Amino acid sequence: MTDSKHKDLSKRPSMNKQPPVKRVRNFNEVALGLTQEQAVKEAERCLQCKDPKCIKGCPVEINIPLFIKFIKERKFNQAIEVIKERDNIPAITGRVCPQETQCEIVCILKKLGEPIAIGALERYVSDYELKTKIQKISKLKKKEIGKKIAVIGSGPAGLTAAGDLSKLGYKVTIFEALHEPGGVLTYGIPEFRMPKGIVRSEVEYIKRLGVEIKTNMIIGKILTIKDLFNLGYDAIFIGSGAGSPHFLGINGENLIGVYSANEFLTRVNLMKAYLFPKYHTPIKIGKNTIVIGGGNVAMDAARTSLRLGSDVFVIYRRTEKEMPARTEEIYNAKEEGVKLRILTSPVKIFGDEKGRVKSLECIKMKLGQPDETGRKRPIEIPGSNFSMDCDTVIIAIGQAPNPLISNSTKGLKTDDKGYLIVDKNGRTSIKGVWAAGDIVPDSGTVIEAMGRARKAVIDINKCLSQTRPTIKN
Amino acid sequence: MHIILDKKELAPNVKMLKVSAPLVARKSKPGQFIVIRISEKGERIPLTIVEKDDKIGSLAIIFQEVGRTTKELGELRKGDHILDLVGPLGKPSEFRKVGTAVIIGGGIGIGEAYPEAKAHKAIGNRVISIIGARSREFLILENEMASISDEIYITTDDGTKGHHGFVTDILEELINKKIKIDLVFAVGPPIMMKAVSEITEPHRIKTLVSLNPIMVDATGMCGGCRVNIGGENKFACVDGPTFDGHKVDFELLIKRLNTYIAEEKISCKMH
Ligand SMILES: Cc1cc2nc3c(=O)[nH]c(=O)nc-3n(C[C@H](O)[C@H](O)[C@H](O)COP(=O)(O)OP(=O)(O)OC[C@H]3O[C@@H](n4cnc5c(N)ncnc54)[C@H](O)[C@@H]3O)c2cc1C
Ligand SMILES: Cc1cc2nc3c(=O)[nH]c(=O)nc-3n(C[C@H](O)[C@H](O)[C@H](O)COP(=O)(O)OP(=O)(O)OC[C@H]3O[C@@H](n4cnc5c(N)ncnc54)[C@H](O)[C@@H]3O)c2cc1C
Ligand code: SF4
Ligand code: SF4
Ligand code: FES
Numbered sequence: 001m002t003d004s005k006h007k008d009l010s011k012r013p014s015m016n017k018q019p020p021v022k023r024v025r026n027f028n029e030v031a032l033g034l035t036q037e038q039a040v041k042e043a044e045r046c047l048q049c050k051d052p053k054c055i056k057g058c059p060v061e062i063n064i065p066l067f068i069k070f071i072k073e074r075k076f077n078q079a080i081e082v083i084k085e086r087d088n089i090p091a092i093t094g095r096v097c098p099q100e101t102q103c104e105i106v107c108i109l110k111k112l113g114e115p116i117a118i119g120a121l122e123r124y125v126s127d128y129e130l131k132t133k134i135q136k137i138s139k140l141k142k143k144e145i146g147k148k149i150a151v152i153g154s155g156p157a158g159l160t161a162a163g164d165l166s167k168l169g170y171k172v173t174i175f176e177a178l179h180e181p182g183g184v185l186t187y188g189i190p191e192f193r194m195p196k197g198i199v200r201s202e203v204e205y206i207k208r209l210g211v212e213i214k215t216n217m218i219i220g221k222i223l224t225i226k227d228l229f230n231l232g233y234d235a236i237f238i239g240s241g242a243g244s245p246h247f248l249g250i251n252g253e254n255l256i257g258v259y260s261a262n263e264f265l266t267r268v269n270l271m272k273a274y275l276f277p278k279y280h281t282p283i284k285i286g287k288n289t290i291v292i293g294g295g296n297v298a299m300d301a302a303r304t305s306l307r308l309g310s311d312v313f314v315i316y317r318r319t320e321k322e323m324p325a326r327t328e329e330i331y332n333a334k335e336e337g338v339k340l341r342i343l344t345s346p347v348k349i350f351g352d353e354k355g356r357v358k359s360l361e362c363i364k365m366k367l368g369q370p371d372e373t374g375r376k377r378p379i380e381i382p383g384s385n386f387s388m389d390c391d392t393v394i395i396a397i398g399q400a401p402n403p404l405i406s407n408s409t410k411g412l413k414t415d416d417k418g419y420l421i422v423d424k425n426g427r428t429s430i431k432g433v434w435a436a437g438d439i440v441p442d443s444g445t446v447i448e449a450m451g452r453a454r455k456a457v458i459d460i461n462k463c464l465s466q467t468r469p470t471i472k473n
Numbered sequence: 474m475h476i477i478l479d480k481k482e483l484a485p486n487v488k489m490l491k492v493s494a495p496l497v498a499r500k501s502k503p504g505q506f507i508v509i510r511i512s513e514k515g516e517r518i519p520l521t522i523v524e525k526d527d528k529i530g531s532l533a534i535i536f537q538e539v540g541r542t543t544k545e546l547g548e549l550r551k552g553d554h555i556l557d558l559v560g561p562l563g564k565p566s567e568f569r570k571v572g573t574a575v576i577i578g579g580g581i582g583i584g585e586a587y588p589e590a591k592a593h594k595a596i597g598n599r600v601i602s603i604i605g606a607r608s609r610e611f612l613i614l615e616n617e618m619a620s621i622s623d624e625i626y627i628t629t630d631d632g633t634k635g636h637h638g639f640v641t642d643i644l645e646e647l648i649n650k651k652i653k654i655d656l657v658f659a660v661g662p663p664i665m666m667k668a669v670s671e672i673t674e675p676h677r678i679k680t681l682v683s684l685n686p687i688m689v690d691a692t693g694m695c696g697g698c699r700v701n702i703g704g705e706n707k708f709a710c711v712d713g714p715t716f717d718g719h720k721v722d723f724e725l726l727i728k729r730l731n732t733y734i735a736e737e738k739i740s741c742k743m744h
Contacts, residue, residue: 177692179510179517179557187694216559218692222500243694247706254699254706254725256732263695271516271689277743280516280541281689282736355728402693404711 043071057106059451088163094123142169155183157239157437157449175217187270220408242438252349257357261396286391293396294323426456475555495530503588504566510557535584571655579661609634670718680718
């Protein structure tokens with residue numbers, strides 16, 4: 001093995017991106033993907049392990065070495081077929097999946113240097129498919145078997161369940177509350193990270209698998225779970241997400257210019273307020289924005305504010321190490337000019353006589369002993385209060401499940417935080433009703449939602465018919 | 474498809490549309506509302522379900538043309554479609570036999586007061602309606618309100634019809650006359666609902682008001698519609714829109730309604 005070959009083994013290509021100075025002035029996608037040469041070269045680096053650890057790191061267990069092998073051979077259409085056996089929306093997972101903590105962290109090459117850029121390769125082949133031809137319907141699609149299933153919500157969980165059930169031959173209808181399908185992919189994650197055109201093509205693919213999507217249908221309002229059974233649905237899958245925003249409970253939170261991240265991002269993404277007044281929904285953005293929180297949502301809100309022309313501080317009560325956002329996104333945000341104020345916690349928001357935000361009082365924190373989540377607990381430093389001028393405040397401290405469905409469904413059990421209680425197969429406390437995604441406890445990423453949705457599909461299929469073909473496991 | 478079955482002009486810049494929405498009609502109860510979006514680039518706006526017809530499967534909405542969306546809505550004609558329509562939203566109002574209910578509607582709020590008054594009448598309450606507007610030409614649903622009220626009072630700010638003054642003048646008069654009032658329901662401009670609540674509070678008359686904060690999704694997802702009720706934040710779209718008037722922070726509601734004044738002007742110019 002020559003020296004240069006050895007170097008090839010340890011190093012992966014870096015993602016091509018729009019330069020920071022340029023990208024903060026547009027909403028176009030930041031990450032531009034790999035070139036074909038980069039992709040093939042990266043695929044050559046894969047060791048094609050006999051016992052591939054990477055597959056187990058992927059919650060939907062994509063046959064990673066096989067699709068990479070096809071990339072190496074430039075058989076991109078075959079590569080996409082392999083991925084789509086397990087993942088109906090690879091252009092999405094290839095972009096927003098936290099690969100670094102899923103498939104890539106267990107890749108054997110991580111020990112020797114850098115793991116294979118599995119996510120980037122997945123994105124490469126799905127973009128290749130989107131660019132070169134219309135998406136082929138998977139060969140796995142079975143004949144209709146005359147049973148119908150209702151899926152509530154069209155986020156990653158709902159789309160996955162619907163796509164897989166349809167492949168198995170069920171007649172699937174998705175009921176979506178908003179006017180556009182996609183869940184957080186549509187209303188939450190910004191265009192520059194998750195282009196809406198891509199979401200739309202992936203949704204189109206699900207429709208072409210035979211799934212009907214009914215938008216503007218809020219289950220719990222227009223129809224209840226009971227109504228759905230009465231309408232003849234044989235099973236119901238709930239993938240309604242965790243869309244209810246938390247507020248801080250501090251003074252001044254209702255001032256003009258204080259947004260929940262959900263409202264801010266919904267206005268900008270779903271309603272396209274960044275194109276106001278061409279699009280009619282407005283957004284109020286000032287010159288100085290403070291985002292409170294440290295997750296992906298906070299990063300998205302911060303980077304969106306930058307693009308709307310504001311200076312942005314993110315304040316977080318622990319240190320950068322504890323921030324739940326993907327490392328990549330923190331890096332991107334800082335590179336674009338988002339300023340971090342760590343070990344800082346909000347105390348009170350002040351406004352002017354018209355009720356508009358004027359400043360935020362904060363207090364400095366230090367880290368104490370680890371709490372039950374294993375992260376060091378932040379403790380206030382008495383007397384360290386200080387004030388930051390601002391005209392927009394975005395609260396991104398997490399969200400809870402929306403209680404619309406649980407409140408309208410007798411016997412549907414939730415935990416004390418409102419998450420639906422499910423067993424390992426996604427069965428809820430009501431017979432015939434399954435759930436997955438952010439509506440169940442301890443799920444918080446696109447791929448977790450999809451992984452659990454797949455488990456539920458296998459179980460639904462088992463329950464509805466013992467003789468039916470099952471998804472290969 | 475939500476086709477417009479009928480259209481009427483009730484007053485200057487106030488229109489009524491009858492829209493086909495069979496499923497929503499079947500499920501909706503008084504006190505609930507819908508959200509509509511009329512074009513790909515449009516806003517989502519909430520409007521009260523004024524009346525429904527299960528047989529035809531239609532809903533009636535009444536709206537005032539105040540900005541870009543309501544003006545565009547007003548330009549739609551019979552036979553046109555509404556792109557998106559979602560509902561029924563909000564908690565239905567509760568109706569119990571209490572005795573005498575005073576139903577107060579101000580301006581466009583009369584449209585929202587009507588289904589309440591009708592439901593109170595149907596359950597056997599004595600209904601005293603007080604409806605008011607700027608001027609006689611802006612009074613809407615006068616006959617409809619009269620037909621379901623045991624007593625009806627009309628007020629106009631300029632004295633062109635009925636009592637010259639505000640709806641609250643009549644309410645105070647009724648209270649002074651020691652008429653037994655078991656419940657007050659008021660809907661209209663926030664300032665009017667505030668005044669009503671301030672009048673009834675010392676007399677401990679249960680008072681319900683229907684709030685109209687700015688909404689986006691109206692499913693409880695954004696928190697933009699938050700209102701402060703007795704010191705606690707509530708989302709009007711899912712916890713309301715009707716609340717105990719004595720607990721509402723009206724100042725906050727009024728301030729927050731002004732959030733987008735500058736943008737609304739720009740938007741209106743584009744229209
Ligand atoms: C701003 C932001 C950035 C994120 N970034 C990342 C990231 O980079 N990587 C990652 O892996 N994860 C990320 N996440 C988390 C990820 O988006 C979620 O974990 C995932 O979307 C959950 O999928 P879901 O299908 O369970 O729910 P959702 O995506 O929330 O979809 C739920 C859908 O159900 C609909 N619904 C709700 N109630 C009803 C009802 N009663 N009737 C009908 N429909 C209903 C909703 O309108 C929605 O469309 C991010 C989240 C946010 C908010
Ligand atoms: C539960 C509820 C029921 C309602 N029912 C009716 C009704 O039956 N008839 C009717 O005429 N109006 C009703 N409204 C108010 C109606 O939604 C607004 O008039 C409408 O959104 C204005 O939109 P616009 O684009 O035409 O005007 P804009 O230019 O956007 O605004 C003009 C005025 O409307 C207010 N407004 C703006 N957007 C909203 C919004 N999304 N929600 C509430 N107010 C807003 C602004 O504060 C401003 O004062 C209701 C509001 C709520 C919350
Ligand atoms: S779906 Fe996510 S975890 Fe699975 S292979 Fe793709 S990037 Fe990795
Ligand atoms: S673990 Fe890494 S090197 Fe091995 S097969 Fe998977 S991706 Fe290739
Ligand atoms: S309008 Fe978004 S929570 Fe009520």
